[in-house]
Amino acid sequence: MGDLLAISDLHVQHEENREIVRKLRPGTDDDWLVVAGDIGDHSDDVRWGLDVLSSNFAQVVWVPGNHELWTRPDDPLALRGEARYQSLVEMCRGMGVLTPEDPFATWETRGGPVAIAPLFVLYDYSFRPPGIHDKAQALALAQESGVVCTDEFMLHPDPYPSREAWCSARLAVSEARLSLLPDDLPTVLINHFPLVREPTRMLRHPQFELWCGTSATEDWPQRFRAASVVYGHLHIPRSMRIDGIPHYEVSLGYPREWRTRAAQPGQPVTVLSGRPSVGAVA
Numbered sequence: 001m002g003d004l005l006a007i008s009d010l011h012v013q014h015e016e017n018r019e020i021v022r023k024l025r026p027g028t029d030d031d032w033l034v035v036a037g038d039i040g041d042h043s044d045d046v047r048w049g050l051d052v053l054s055s056n057f058a059q060v061v062w063v064p065g066n067h068e069l070w071t072r073p074d075d076p077l078a079l080r081g082e083a084r085y086q087s088l089v090e091m092c093r094g095m096g097v098l099t100p101e102d103p104f105a106t107w108e109t110r111g112g113p114v115a116i117a118p119l120f121v122l123y124d125y126s127f128r129p130p131g132i133h134d135k136a137q138a139l140a141l142a143q144e145s146g147v148v149c150t151d152e153f154m155l156h157p158d159p160y161p162s163r164e165a166w167c168s169a170r171l172a173v174s175e176a177r178l179s180l181l182p183d184d185l186p187t188v189l190i191n192h193f194p195l196v197r198e199p200t201r202m203l204r205h206p207q208f209e210l211w212c213g214t215s216a217t218e219d220w221p222q223r224f225r226a227a228s229v230v231y232g233h234l235h236i237p238r239s240m241r242i243d244g245i246p247h248y249e250v251s252l253g254y255p256r257e258w259r260t261r262a263a264q265p266g267q268p269v270t271v272l273s274g275r276p277s278v279g280a281v282a
Contacts, residue, residue, distance in 0.1 A: 002030025037065025
């Protein structure tokens with residue numbers, strides 16, 4: 001018997017975080033680890049993190065965060081947008097790491113099988129302040145407040161004309177795959193960005209909501225029978241029940257953030273207990 005564990009936002013460009021990743025160990029030889037994005041800013045950081053984790057856990061499941069999709073001037077992987085994402089997927093496959101492009105695995109629990117569904121769904125600027133119905137106006141307000149996500153400069157949507165167009169394409173792909181699952185099969189939905197807006201209400205700077213998800217996934221936890229939802233991005237580790245479904249924010253975050261918390265940093269969250277099945281679905 002093993003556990004399905006989850007963590008995100010490792011940001012291993014910081015040496016303190018890198019040391020935490022080096023020390024991460026499973027509780028049993030059968031434990032799987034979900035990594036819900038933002039291993040690091042550079043492709044070399046992502047490769048290093050996945051190599052370390054996949055050598056210690058029975059299986060690693062990865063979804064991309066916004067930082068992995070950045071194209072920094074000093075990154076040897078100069079690819080942008082979709083080409084960058086697909087290159088990271090191929091990197092993962094070379095290590096045996098499961099991605100949003102692979103068949104969903106299943107996990108056997110006491111209540112029956114659960115589909116493990118890693119997703120890559122971006123954001124589309126639909127998390128806007130009340131009364132603001134225009135993306136341009138929302139971005140202007142964010143700029144006036146001094147809160148602008150670095151994605152605006154480093155996350156390129158090529159070949160799509162915009163990040164929201166890329167998000168729309170990813171929504172279509174992900175929704176189609178989830179719709180193929182048996183109607184009685186529960187899921188664990190994994191995405192870097194929260195699938196519902198409620199967790200973003202905790203942000204210190206509410207203007208940052210623009211870069212935190214899409215209203216198009218608000219009904220996915222219920223529609224696709226989520227036993228739980230796993231996400232990161234917000235750097236506010238917590239669990240909350242929304243419409244009766246547990247949502248786990250599993251980020252480590254930056255050293256300046258986790259040093260202020262009472263909990264020991266870098267402790268993965270247990271999402272499921274049981275045994276992974278050999279087969280895969282969708």
